[in-house]
């Protein structure tokens with residue numbers, strides 16, 4: 001990078017707003033799974049919307065590419081600068097701007113960590129329901145840019161459903177203020193939703209106004225043994241009907257998932273005495289403990305009578321609840337410790353999950369006999385993390401050599417079931433070249449048209465999501 005350009009950008013980012021120190025930049029260049037590694041000469045860390053705006057105006061003028069980054073927990077390589085782009089970290093934009101109890105809204109800057117939004121809501125006795133295992137590092141800007149999901153989508157929706165207003169800096173530096181925090185607004189196109197899920201390719205999100213909810217006074221969490229995914233799907237309808245819509249989470253976990261978590265995560269253990277091929281971790285939230293307990297217990301009892309569940313444990317205090325959730329939340333970490341894995345983040349219609357699992361698992365095992373299926377996830381949303389750990393007797397590299405072949409097979413089956421090749425993690429670089437195979441030519445054309453309209457010089461996260 002030319003020294004004059006670097007000097008202009010550093011000036012725009014403010015006194016503490018940049019680094020050229022390789023040691024400081026290094027952690028921003030590698031993602032969580034160490035699957036992608038990038039390079040960048042300059043890390044910019046603006047603290048205000050005004051500074052972001054000044055930086056992008058310079059980048060646009062000089063055709064300088066920028067990669068926005070929040071907590072660097074993305075799983076598809078979207079936040080990594082592969083070609084020496086400038087890294088634009090929003091991590092210093094950490095202010096909670098306002099919390100309106102009566103309107104049940106919170107306005108935060110893009111760099112606020114998800115867990116801090118949850119805590120701010122809690123301190124006003126309200127709930128911000130977006131929750132995922134990376135919530136201690138992921139930022140709201142990243143959550144919105146990836147339209148993150150997580151474990152409460154069943155009841156509260158994805159990040160997209162939780163946003164009322166947005167502040168975005170466009171590629172040329174203009175600030176688009178869409179912060180009207182209205183529950184109802186039918187005045188033309190809903191522009192803010194364009195930026196949600198656009199993975200930093202259409203604009204840089206600098207702030208958002210988010211929906212808050214009444215904090216459920218009580219929760220009941222149960223870990224339930226089920227004979228098969230088919231029974232899990234039946235249990236979902238049963239519990240939804242029996243609890244009157246109070247289910248907030250419904251997660252599928254296979255036996256091997258519990259074994260991996262017990263093996264790799266200190267303190268984790270199987271809470272049920274007899275092994276089961278599959279489990280469901282479910283949670284219901286309401287206002288009255290006795291009522292909610294009774295309704296969950298009764299519906300689990302009838303589920304057991306009809307055979308869709310074989311055993312269950314209900315957490316009787318917060319420590320037990322956390323221990324049950326730890327079994328689910330540590331699955332990715334445990335699978336990582338177990339060694340190489342090939343992963344898919346897919347969705348299909350809920351009723352198709354059992355057939356999808358059966359067909360796709362058989363298809364993968366035909367290619368790599370001995371691969372260990374570790375399929376888990378948000379079955380209540382039709383979203384499965386369809387993962388495989390390497391066979392015990394295969395080298396990681398020999399297994400990973402099948403990555404593209406296996407992804408193609410799995411994604412083709414997903415497509416046949418009318419599903420999506422990315423349910424919550426996005427496209428980034430990882431799935432960019434697969435997208436045209438599964439989207440219509442017209443969808444791809446409209447996506448390119450939008451990208452060209454909003455970022456004519458292709459400076460915002462170039463090469464991510466779509467190839468121009």
Ligand code: FAD
Pocket residue numbers: 032067068069070071072073074075077078079090110131132133134137138139140141142143144145146147148149150151199200201203204205206332333424425428461464
């Ligand atoms: P980053 O990783 O920094 O960036 C992600 C993308 O957003 C990149 O394309 C980046 O360019 C863009 N971006 C970031 N900030 C901005 C901004 N302010 N403006 C414009 N573009 C921006 N995801 C789920 O949906 N559900 C889960 O359950 C889930 N579980 C996870 C569990 C683990 C252990 C890990 C490591 C990740 C998980 N993820 C999950 C993925 C990840 O946490 C989410 O994608 C998260 O929303 C990313 O936030 P981030 O701040 O880390 O963004």
Ligand code: ZN
Pocket residue numbers: 149150377378385424
């Ligand atoms: Zn997930």
